[in-house]
Amino acid sequence: MTEKQCLVKMTGITKEFPGVKALNQVDFDLYSGEVVALLGENGAGKSTLMKVLSGIYEKDSGELEIFGQKIKDWDAGKAKDAGIAIIHQELNMCVHLSVAENIFLGREIVKKDGRLDNAAMNEQTKVILSQLNIDLDPAETVDKLSISKQQMVEIAKALSQNAKVLIMDEPTSALTSKEIDELFKIIRKLKNDGIGIVYISHRLEELKHIVDRVVIMRDGCYITQMPFAEERMDEMISNMVGHEIKEKYPKVHCQRGKKILEVKNLNAGPMVRDINFDLYEGEIVGIAGLMGAGRTETTRAIFGADHKDSGHIILDGKEVTIRNTEDAIRAGIVLAPEDRKKDGLCTRLSVRDNMALPNLDMICNNFGVVNRKQEKELVDHAIASLKIKLAGPEVDAGSLSGGNQQKIVVGKWLARNSRVVMFDEPTRGIDVAAKVEIYNLMNELKKNKIGVLFVSSEMPEVMGMSDRILVMCDGRITGEFMADEATQDELLTRATQFENKMNV
Amino acid sequence: METTQKTSAVKRFVSQRGMGQVITVTVGLIIMCIVFGIINPMFFTYRNIANLLRQIAPTLLIGVGQSFVLITGNIDLSIGSVVGMSCMISATLMTKGINPWLAVVITLVCCLIMGFANGVLVSKCKLPPFIATLGTMTIGRGIAQIVNGNYNTDSIGEAAQGFRDFFYGGKTLGIYNAFWIAIIVWFVLNYLLSRTRTGRHIYATGSNINAAKLSGVNVDKTIIIVYIVAAFCSCIAGLITCASTGTGTMDAGTSYELYAVAASVIGGVSTLGGTGILLGTVVGAAIWGVLQNGLQFAGAPVAIRNIVIGIIVVVSVLMDVVVRSGKVKVRKHS
Known part of the structure; x- marks a missing residue:
């Protein structure tokens, strides 16, 4: 793979849905051995463009060239045969089947007498996985794997079908930072093997690790493209939103008032262990941590969505009993949960x-x-x-x-006139403008003397919006900082402060 | 001014969610009636229409009950057995000389306990609704058989004539009471489902049980309520059955749970939960009744009736699927 070959060339692609022009004369190309980040707000047309490329949608007009050949008829089956694979945000796996069964689904290897040749399939799976340096047992059932491993199985599946173009839609949204590192290693390897990768993500800060070129879309139009350079990040963002965002995090300062909420010795299963904290009027308290630190579980336990083992919740000086969500809502504690769809x-x-x-x-x-x-x-x-x-x-x-x-x-x-509003990852997967509106809303609550508790995995966001930051790790609070005194390094140190299991 | 208000009210009525399928099947129903009317001029006589409406009543009741359960994303297979229980318990009590109205109350209590049990098994005990109500279906049929010692009852007798008139034979405003009862139950339950907090909770539970719970909805209570509603409707249907024959029959209501599903889905209630309106169930039940009646009139044997009704169930849902995917296709091309 020495010379860069043009894998995909799309010119003047237009696609209309009733009432909306989802794509308007969009150009896009992709070469072998490069990672292109496709950037834009939600609704900019990134996913639609990729769905046209992978044959899920039919284009209304425009030209599509794959490996230098003009394409007339195009559908999902043909795209797959040509080597275009798409890894969706929500993984499509049969979770009750094994890794090998998933990889060979629909093209199982069959012995002459019609029986499945499991040995051969497991063997081949092992080869594919080892090429990618993924350490997995081909016979393991998929639902026992973490999300990141499942994603890798999907990638392996695509490659086993000779994918030349890999489209990844928000691949890191459900991964921890360590898992992201592993994913990036695989992406770099694929790049060296000459595969062209389209990478869709809202997490701009992770692009620097892998991306060669960025293509920016807005409102269904192609805006610009540029080689990736970290120092041009502001330029990219302003191209995405069409206007410059002066203040990324619109923090407001309020006088800290009286104590609203006090959580004492809260325990709820293995992910919520001895949680203690206070929340005051006029402040936003952020809860930082890695995925699986127990932050969601903590908010759910306070809200009464999950069973509490022990602990006290004191609201405006009075202890409240919260057995279910109805109790919490009546008392004035509400939660905007993490997973919108679920x-x-x-x-x-x-x-x-x-x-x-x-x-x-x-x-x-x-x-x-x-x-x-x-x-x-x-x-x-x-x-x-x-x-x-x-x-x-x-x-x-x-x-x-x-x-x-x-x-x-x-x-x-x-x-409602609530006293405490808890937000769990309120800005995940939404565009920049909508993020700012959510931030403003949080500020509005803060100004109205309503306690705001806010869980986020994005460190800059927690630091930018909160007045005080709690850090959780493995079901415990491992640190507390005033936001203006905290540094990312410190937060991360606390977020990875796992218990020393040897002494237990 | 008044006319614009009127048109906007009509527009609102037509554009409410779930109306699409209802309009489609209503057109189907009208066509069906016209065809039967042409085949047999007797179809549109007062006598036949009155009979037809009375015939529809039990199907309408069980359909409404099943719709409630389906909208929460569950299913009730015990409906037919509760109809059987209701028929047998009330008839047995009346043949033993108990006051018919007291018998009705006792029957109602028994049936509601069954519904409550269904609700608790599905919500609190987290059994899959199919399994839980399969169990209570068998139990319910067993109860229907045991109450009179595994025999159908004798005639419920002269003393119960008032009961028979009230639930079946009597007429009010020229229409049999059975139909009035079904329509009144429908009206009240429709109000409950479309206008009250409980109704909203029912839709929300079927749409997304997690989100409903996190919005403060007591989903367990909601599920128990819908099963009690289903049992109530089945109970009334059983009383009508008892009043119609004047005896208790142990296999009364057999397969009604599936007829109820049919009436619901023909009317646009999704078995996946969250969608459907009771107006659709009325039309679904009407199609059911008109087909039975019309085909009988036309001299078709029972076997043919079954086949035709089966086809109608599949086609009506298929039509909805095709219309929906058609919409997607239109979007793709335009």
Whole structure:
């Protein structure tokens, strides 16, 4: 693989959905042995462009050249045969089957008598995995593997089918930093082998490790491309959003008031161990840590979503009993959960239904009949104040963009006079503009003397938005800092402060 | 001014969620009626229509009950057995000389306990609904058989004439009471589902049980409620059955749970939960009844009726699937 070969050339690609021009005359190319980052806000058209490339969507117009050949008919099967593989954000695996069974799914090796040749498949799987330096047993069932290992199996599967072009959509969103390192090693290896990689990610800070070139899209249009250079990061961001974001984290300063929430000796399973902290009026407390540190579990335990083993929750000086989420909501403690699709949103229900759901106690009479006028006021007000762009409150909440979905998950709580609002990864997978709006919302709560507790895996975000930072590791709080005194190094040190298992 | 308000009300009615399938199947129902009317002019006589409405009543009731359960993403297989229980318990009590209205109350209590048990097994004990209600289905049928010592009952007698008129034979405003009862139950439950907090909780639970829980919805309670509603509807259907024959039959309501699923899905209630409206279930039940009645009129044997109804179930859901994927295709091309 000496000379760089043009793998993909897309020119003037246009794709329209009813009412939206998702792609407008977009150009894109990819050469062998390079990693191209495709950047843009949510809704910029990155995924649509890649779906056209991988044959999932049909283009309306434009030209597609694969390995120098003009393509006329194109569909997902042909793309796969040509060696274009896409690794989606949500992995597509049969989790009850083994690694080898997944890799050979649909093209199993069969002996002459019609029986499956498991030995041969396991053997070949081993070869593929070892080429990628992945240490896995081919016979292991996939649901026993971590997300990162599952992802690697998907990559191995693509390569076993002779993929020349690998499209990765937000591959690192569910990985820990160590796992990301491993993934990047594999990406570098593939690059050396001459495979062309398209890398879609919102995490700009990780690009420097692997990316050669960036292509920026905005509102369905190609904007610009440039060789990757760390010092041009601001330029990239401003190209993505179309206007410069002056202050990345719009932190406001408030006078710290009286204590709102006190959590004492909270225990809930192995991931929440002896948690103690306070929360005051006029401050945002961030909880930093690596994935699996027990931060989500802690917020869920406080909210009553999971069973607590022991501990006290003291709100405004009075101990409250929280056995379920209803108790928490009544007491004034609410949670905007991490996983929108799984925990946050009732898809197939309307935006109105979603917004009203936790607030039905406020808009129902004594017989439990919904007052539709009050409901409309509540929902309209929430939509307007959150600047959610909608055809109307009756649209299916699941059909909205990630940013708007997140605004609904967060916004449904704002109609209530809560005392404590907990946000779990509120900005994951949403575009820069929507992030800023979520930040502003948190600030608004802070100014209104509502306690804000905020879990995030993005260190700069925690440091930028919080007044005080708690660090968790392995189910315990391992550090507490004032935000202006904390450094990333210190936070990371505390976040990896695992218990010394030898002494136990 | 008034007309614009009127049109907007109509527009709102038509554009509410789940209306698409209801409109489609309503058109189907009308066509069906016209065809049967042409084949047999007797179809549109007052007498046949009155009978038809009375015939639909049990299907409508169990369909509504099943719809509640389906909207939460669960299923109730015990519906037919609860119909059988209701029929047998009420008839047995009446043949033993107990006041018919007291018998109705006792029957109702027994059936609601069954529904409560279903709800607890599915919500608190976390059994898969298919398995839990398969168990109670068998138990319920056993109870129906045991109450009168494994015999069908004798006639419930003269003393129960008032009961028979109230639930079946009597007419109000020219229409049999059985139909009125079903429609009143439907009306109340429709209000519950579309206008109240409990109704919202039912949809939310079926749409995303995690999100519902994290929004403060007591999902266990919601699931118990829908199973109790299903048992209530089945109980009323059983009382109507008892009143119609005047005896208790042990195999009353056999397979009704599946007819109930059919009425629901023809009307656009998804077995996946979260979607569907009870207006659809009415139309689904009506299609069911019209087919039975119309084909019988046309002289088709039972076997043919079964085959046709089976096809209708598949086609109506298939149509919905095709319409939906068609929409996606249109989007792709335009």
